[in-house]
Amino acid sequence: MVSDGTFIVLMGPPGGGKGTQARMLKARLGLSHLSTGEMLREAGRSGTKLGLEAKKLIDDGKLVSDEISIALISERLDEPCVSNGFILDGFPRTVSQAESLENMLADKGVVLNVVIQIQVPDEIIVERIIGRFSCSKCGACYHDKFLTTKVSGVCDVCGSTEFSRRVDDNENTVKARLKIYRDKTTPVLPFYEKKGLLLCVDGTRSIDEIMRKVEKILGV
Ligand code: AP5
Ligand code: MG
Numbered sequence: 001m002v003s004d005g006t007f008i009v010l011m012g013p014p015g016g017g018k019g020t021q022a023r024m025l026k027a028r029l030g031l032s033h034l035s036t037g038e039m040l041r042e043a044g045r046s047g048t049k050l051g052l053e054a055k056k057l058i059d060d061g062k063l064v065s066d067e068i069s070i071a072l073i074s075e076r077l078d079e080p081c082v083s084n085g086f087i088l089d090g091f092p093r094t095v096s097q098a099e100s101l102e103n104m105l106a107d108k109g110v111v112l113n114v115v116i117q118i119q120v121p122d123e124i125i126v127e128r129i130i131g132r133f134s135c136s137k138c139g140a141c142y143h144d145k146f147l148t149t150k151v152s153g154v155c156d157v158c159g160s161t162e163f164s165r166r167v168d169d170n171e172n173t174v175k176a177r178l179k180i181y182r183d184k185t186t187p188v189l190p191f192y193e194k195k196g197l198l199l200c201v202d203g204t205r206s207i208d209e210i211m212r213k214v215e216k217i218l219g220v
Contacts, residue, residue: 003083005108006031008219009092009197011188012118014177016203017210019141021118022089024211029220032082035089038073038139040064041166049095059167061176063093063184070100077104098188099214116214120203122178129169136162147207 010018019035040058043051055062063069073078091183094099105112120128121186131144137160142149150156157164159188168177193199200211 001107007081007085008218009088009110009112010118011115011185012203013120013122013125013181014174014213015125016118016120017128018089018118019205020147020207021210021214022087023141024207024216025029025087028215029085029218031085031087032076032079033087034073034076034082034091035087036069036091036093037089039076040069051073059173061168061173062179066094066096066100070097070104071091073101074104077108085178092188093185095187095191098191112197114199114217115197116201116217117189117198118203118210119200124204125178126174127169129174130171132169133163133165135160136164193214 008025008031010022012018019037022033022035025031037058040051040054043054044058045051050068054068057064069091073088077086092101128143128146131146132141133144134141134156135155138155138158140155140157141147142163153161154165155161168174181215189198199217201210201217203210204214
């Protein structure tokens, strides 16, 4: 891989809008969207031993091991399409993952352009997460209040009428996820701040306002 693409890490709390912004950036810039949460949920649906173990941890709001998440990302970074650039969503989530990512990217000659932290206070997070639902067919993500389908009960993207909610999207699990975010993931922020890579955006703004801010940061 050569480092002539755009390489972004999106950080932020559960329900902070990482996936929403990453999908929009992917559509806008043609970058690969690498979400370890999505990869792990896919592994859970496939029913492999690893997938089922990960599903249990995810449903309880715990992190899967660094070893597993690093292996998942490492595999995806080897795919040719990733050389155009990527948006990492939900990785790295621990300092150990950030250090491994640094080594993996150095081996490939890739330099991160920016790490964007979407900042959202805890009191907003619960409402964001409880109201989230996705199309069961194409995965398009919506919200009961903040991002509804244009026609009630019909996916804007693929027309499906089947939707689902994540098992970990409940109030108790969200509290566990927020605690883990504070304890394990916020220490990653100074790691990138020291490298001059960290920029913050106000995640309480509307989805479009945040996108415009991110585009400004990226100069696109
Ligand atoms: P993951 O899937 O990454 O979950 P998360 O980090 O908890 O984040 P979410 O996906 O819940 O939120 P988001 O920031 O993407 O918000 P979204 O855009 O959907 O990981 C799940 C689990 O997998 C983890 O708990 C862990 O167990 C495991 N895992 C994953 N990566 C791992 C790793 N690296 N190491 C170890 N374990 C790992 O937005 C939320 C809702 O709000 C949506 O409905 C959206 O429409 C709405 N919304 C978005 N933006 C706005 C806005 N600006 N205004 C109003 N509403 C908005
Ligand atoms: Mg997400």
